[in-house]
Structure formats: C-alpha cells, structure tokens
Amino acid sequence: MLYLHIPFCHRICPYCSFYKHTPGQTSIGRFIDALVTESAARIASSGQVPRTIYLGGGTPSMLSPAHLTKLFQGLKESIDFTQLDDVTMEANPATFDEKKAALFTELGVTRTSLGIQSFAPHVLKTLGREHTPEEASASVDMLRRTGMRSINIDLMFSIPGQSLEDWKQTLQTAVSLEPQHISAYNLTYEEDTAFFESLRKGEMSQNEDHDADHFHLADELLTQAGFDHYETSNYAQPDHHSTHNQGYWSGEDYLGLGPSAVSTVGMVRHKNIPDTAHYVSQIESIGNAIHESETIDEEAWRLERIALGLRTKEGIPLTLLDSEGKRRALTLAEEGLAEMTETSLILVQRGRALVDPIAAELV
Numbered sequence: 258m259l260y261l262h263i264p265f266c267h268r269i270c271p272y273c274s275f276y277k278h279t280p281g282q283t284s285i286g287r288f289i290d291a292l293v294t295e296s297a298a299r300i301a302s303s304g305q306v307p308r309t310i311y312l313g314g315g316t317p318s319m320l321s322p323a324h325l326t327k328l329f330q331g332l333k334e335s336i337d338f339t340q341l342d343d344v345t346m347e348a349n350p351a352t353f354d355e356k357k358a359a360l361f362t363e364l365g366v367t368r369t370s371l372g373i374q375s376f377a378p379h380v381l382k383t384l385g386r387e388h389t390p391e392e393a394s395a396s397v398d399m400l401r402r403t404g405m406r407s408i409n410i411d412l413m414f415s416i417p418g419q420s421l422e423d424w425k426q427t428l429q430t431a432v433s434l435e436p437q438h439i440s441a442y443n444l445t446y447e448e449d450t451a452f453f454e455s456l457r458k459g460e461m462s463q464n465e466d467h468d469a470d471h472f473h474l475a476d477e478l479l480t481q482a483g484f485d486h487y488e489t490s491n492y493a494q495p496d497h498h499s500t501h502n503q504g505y506w507s508g509e510d511y512l513g514l515g516p517s518a519v520s521t522v523g524m525v526r527h528k529n530i531p532d533t534a535h536y537v538s539q540i541e542s543i544g545n546a547i548h549e550s551e552t553i554d555e556e557a558w559r560l561e562r563i564a565l566g567l568r569t570k571e572g573i574p575l576t577l578l579d580s581e582g583k584r585r586a587l588t589l590a591e592e593g594l595a596e597m598t599e600t601s602l603i604l605v606q607r608g609r610a611l612v613d614p615i616a617a618e619l620v
C-alpha cells in the first residue's frame with residue numbers, strides 16, 4: 258500500500274486539520290520530482306511492492322494535467338501499474354473539467370473520492386466550501402462519463418445549522434447520483450482549526466443526540482439503497498469496498514510519502530515532516546524527509562487494532578481482549594450493543610454509533 262500526500266488546496270476549510278496550504282510560491286514541478294524520488298527510494302529500501310496507491314491531501318485534483326502526467330510517469334518507473342488492484346485519487350468538485358477527468362482514467366486512476374460534504378447550500382457555506390451542489394453533481398457525471406471504475410462521495414453530518422431533513426436530502430441526492438461508495442463522516446472539532454476555536458468560545462456547540470440521529474439515518478437510508486455498511490463511516494456497493502482503507506483498518510504495512518504522511522512497516526511508524534518546503538529540500542539533499550520514528554510496542558498495537566477493528570463489520574477477534582476486556586464485551590452483548598461469536602466481538606446497529614466510547618471502555 259502506498260499513500261502519497263499532495264498538500265495543496267485553493268482555500269482552507271475551517272474544520273480541516275490535515276496538512277495543507279495554498280500553493281503560494283511552491284514550485285510544484287520540484288515537489289513532484291521530490292515525491293517521485295522518495296517513492297523510488299522508499300519502495301526499494303522497504304521491499305514493499307504496492308498493491309494499492311492512494312493520492313490524498315489536500316486536493317490532488319487541482320494539479321494541472323501536465324503535473325499529473327509528470328507524477329504518474331515518474332511513479333511508473335518504479336511501480337508496475339499492471340499489478341495494482343486499485344489507484345484512488347481524491348478530488349474536489351469544480352477543480353477538474355471533462356478533459357482532466359478523462360486524463361485521470363488514462364493515467365491509471367481507478368477510483369475517485371470526491372469531497373462533496375453536503376448538497377445543501379447553507380451547509381456548504383458553513384463549511385466554507387467553494388463549490389455549489391450543481392457543480393458537485395456535474396463532477397460525478399463527468400467522472401462517470403469518462404469511465405471511472407469507482408466513484409466515492411464524501412459527506413459530513415452533525416454540522417451546526419444542518420437539520421435532519423437537510424441531511425436526509427443530502428443522502429438522497431447522493432444516492433440518486435449512483436456512486437459506488439459513500440463515506441459519511443461525523444464532523445469532528447479538530448484542534449488547531451477555526452471550528453475548534455469557535456467551539457471553545459461557545460459560538461458553536463456539539464450535540465450528541467444529533468450525532469446519533471444523523472448516524473442512524475445514514476445507516477438506514479444507505480443500507481436500504483443497497484450499500485454495505487462495512488465500516489463506521491463507510492458504505493459500499495458490492496465489490497466497491499476501498500481495499501486501500503481496509504488495509505489500514507486490518508493492520509497491513511503501508512508506505513506514506515510526501516509532507517506529513519505516515520508509514521507503518523514492520524511495527525515501525527515514520528512520519529514525514531509536515532512542511533512542504535522542508536520536505537522538498539530534505540529529499541533533494543539527503544533522500545528522505547522522516548521527521549519522527551517510533552517502534553510500536555505490542556500493547557499500543559493491540560489498542561490500535563481494537564479501536565480500528567471495532568469500526569468494521571467484521572469486528573475484532575476476542576484474542577485481542579484481556580480478561581477484563583472480555584468481561585466488558587459480555588456486558589456489551591447483554592446490553593444489546595454488540596454480538597459475541599465464538600471468535601469475535603461485533604458491534605450491532607445500536608452500538609455502532611457509540612464505537613469510540615465503547616472502544617475506550619474495552620481497553
């Protein structure tokens with residue numbers, strides 16, 4: 258698995274804590290050279306043969322056709338694209354036209370994840386998004402017309418000012434566009450964001466009842482529309498589950514390259530420097546941009562497997578739980594929040610909305 262971080266955005270959304278910035282004076286050509294150099298070097302030194310590639314960000318779709326072509330040509334020098342199961346690229350509506358959409362497929366992208374967030378104009382405004390609902394729908398149509406194998410739509414819920422009816426209409430519009438995958442994220446107030454600051458000042462407030470109501474509505478409506486609710490925030494049509502993201506949840510090794518990207522190979526986690534200018538100069542001078550490294554001990558690994566595994570519909574193997582955890586798991590089953598099989602603990606519908614506090618209780 259290979260993750261590549263493209264840190265550029267046209268505008269910074271007030272809820273987003275991922276590493277990103279406007280391009281400013283960055284030489285994007287030099288950045289792409291650095292990413293290609295780093296990919297070849299880290300693939301060779303780790304012995305990892307990627308089966309999936311994920312281009313995230315930031316906003317990879319805002320790269321120009323020439324820069325996208327340069328990036329993919331460079332990657333193809335060290336990666337055999339015929340051996341890949343899946344190549345995902347994140348895209349924002351209104352950052353590509355039909356010609357660029359056709360180029361995505363031509364270059365080898367098989368799955369596009371579109372950050373639509375909402376189809377309600379007032380919610381898009383609260384989120385500081387640049388696109389209109391019409392542009393979002395047009396982007397989905399454009400990708401489909403150019404033969405994209407799999408289209409994901411990212412949506413967000415429990416946003417201040419978003420009623421349950423707004424959320425229902427957003428879900429219905431998303432379903433009517435017939436994407437193969439929908440991600441529905443509960444808004445989180447991440448530190449160092451404008452939303453977090455508004456929450457701290459009391460200008461925004463969190464409402465756990467809204468969180469649960471919006472979660473259950475998505476579960477009901479999307480499941481009825483034929484989607485498999487395979488992870489807390491993810492719904493897929495048959496055979497369109499994200500293999501790359503499933504790799505993260507099941508604890509596979511992965512390489513994460515580009516500024517701020519995280520890798521985990523053989524219980525060692527590396528994080529690249531979250532600064533594009535430093536990233537480029539370090540790759541050019543010493544060939545890597547690793548900023549933090551840690552060996553994950555067994556206990557930390559166990560806790561991570563529980564927190565991520567409980568989010569999936571397969572649940573967690575009981576062998577991950579200590580005796581106290583097993584006792585708590587039995588209580589969860591008695592309370593109707595989980596199901597215990599001979600080998601696994603799986604959250605049932607009522608428990609799935611409470612996955613984070615339940616995971617905290619089990620460890």
Ligand SMILES: C[S@@+](CC[C@H](N)C(=O)[O-])C[C@H]1O[C@@H](n2cnc3c(N)ncnc32)[C@H](O)[C@@H]1O
Nearest residue numbers: 272273275314315316347372411442443444445
């Ligand atoms: C890193 S963003 C990149 C996608 C793309 N740039 C965009 O904005 O459409 C990936 C997704 O994470 C989700 N996301 C980002 N910040 C979030 C937050 N604070 N709470 C919940 N979901 C969030 C959004 O749905 C977003 O589409």
Ligand SMILES: C[S@@+](CC[C@H](N)C(=O)[O-])C[C@H]1O[C@@H](n2cnc3c(N)ncnc32)[C@H](O)[C@@H]1O
Nearest residue numbers: 260275313314370409411440499513517518519
């Ligand atoms: C929030 S998820 C959205 C996934 C999307 N819903 C889908 O189905 O493909 C993707 C984001 O997670 C972050 N991300 C994923 N893998 C990463 C890694 N290895 N290192 C750093 N960030 C990563 C990036 O910001 C990326 O844009």
Ligand code: SF4
Nearest residue numbers: 266269270273314315
């Ligand atoms: S949500 Fe997407 S477009 Fe908005 S700042 Fe984050 S990465 Fe950029």
